[in-house]
Amino acid sequence: MNRAHPKGRPIPFPRLLSVETRKLFDTRAGMVVTGILILVSLGAIVGRGLVTGPHWHTLVGTAGIGFGTLLPVLGILTVTNEWSHRTTLTTFALEPRRARVLAAKCLPPLILAVAASAFAMLVAVPVTAVIGRVQDVSATWEVAPGALLAWTASNVLVVAMGLALGMLLLNAPAAIVICLSTTVVWSVVSRLGAAGEALAGWLDLNTNAASLMSGDMTGDDAARLATSMLCWIAVPTAIGVVRTVRREVS
Known part of the structure; x- marks a missing residue:
């Protein structure tokens, strides 16, 4: 049985975090995407290993x-599901400080x-x-620890892009269509002459994150990554x- 929260006291953030974590996996879409993610990851690692041989770093990157x-799809579903299912009214009634809910x-x-x-x-x-x-x-x-940290950071970045x-x-x-089509769009833009190549070079988050994973990021690479992170x-x-905090809930 859930314990009633004392009237007038703010809901502790750890409790909000626990509830939102449960929502991430409790929905049908969340469970399906998580299950597919596990199966695809296992299949990719095993399949790549059978083809290329026992190279641990290569298999991890696969x-x-x-x-x-x-x-990113899980991130998008996390912040949009309640609006599509019209349960935001209940959520924001229980916790009116919407910024805390978003966090x-x-x-x-x-x-x-x-x-x-x-x-x-x-x-x-x-x-x-x-x-x-x-x-x-x-x-x-053999693998450099920094390469693993950079690879993990790139995974965090793509999720942050989905959330944004x-x-x-x-x-x-x-949001899902835009998020998943950016690689193709920037590939096309980069072929539209020098201007398109320059634009893609500064704004394509996926390509700029690749320089982070390579482990040999230069100052120019860092500037490009920071610019694309600012944009996306x-x-x-x-x-x-701002939109979520000010939007009318019905």
């Missing part, structure tokens, strides 16, 4: 294919990105060892927060 597609909604997907990265690293260990034994070759385990677009649009289908994460998040 999981990023599914992460880059499905983790509690955004933290679980970001933490999930870190957990998913750690999951891929752990799964790749036995897969690498078994494939090395089956193929009778020496497994490759979700808060900005408050419409899951539109900081500005949409700020506008989305």
Whole structure:
């Protein structure tokens, strides 16, 4: 039985965080996306290992294919589901300070990105060892710790982008389409001459995050990444927060 919250006292943030974390996985869409994410990650790691051999770092990075597609979707669903299901009235009635609710909604997907990265690293260990034994070759385990941290950070960035677009649009289908089509769009833009190439070079978050994962980021690379983060994460998040806080709920 849920304990009633004392009237007049603010709801503790840990309780809000717990509730929003449960919402992330309790919905049908959340459970389906999470299940697919696990299966795709496992399949990608095993399949890549059978093809390329027991190279642990390579197998870990292979999981990023599914992460880059499905983790942002979970972030988008987290901040848009209640608007589409019209349950925001109840949520904001129980906690009128909407900024706290948004913070509690955004933290679980970001933490999930870190957990998913750690999951891929752990799964790749036995897969690498078994494939090395089956193929009778020496497994490759060498990897710079900074490369793993950078890869994890890139997964967090794509989730942050999904959250930002979700808060900005408050419409899951539109945010998902934009989020998943950016790679193709920027690829086309980069082929539109020098201006298009320059624009994509500064604003394509996925490409600029790749320089972070490479481990040899220069000052110019850092400036490009910061610019794309400002465009796709900081500005949409700020506008989305203002829009959510001021929007009428019916």
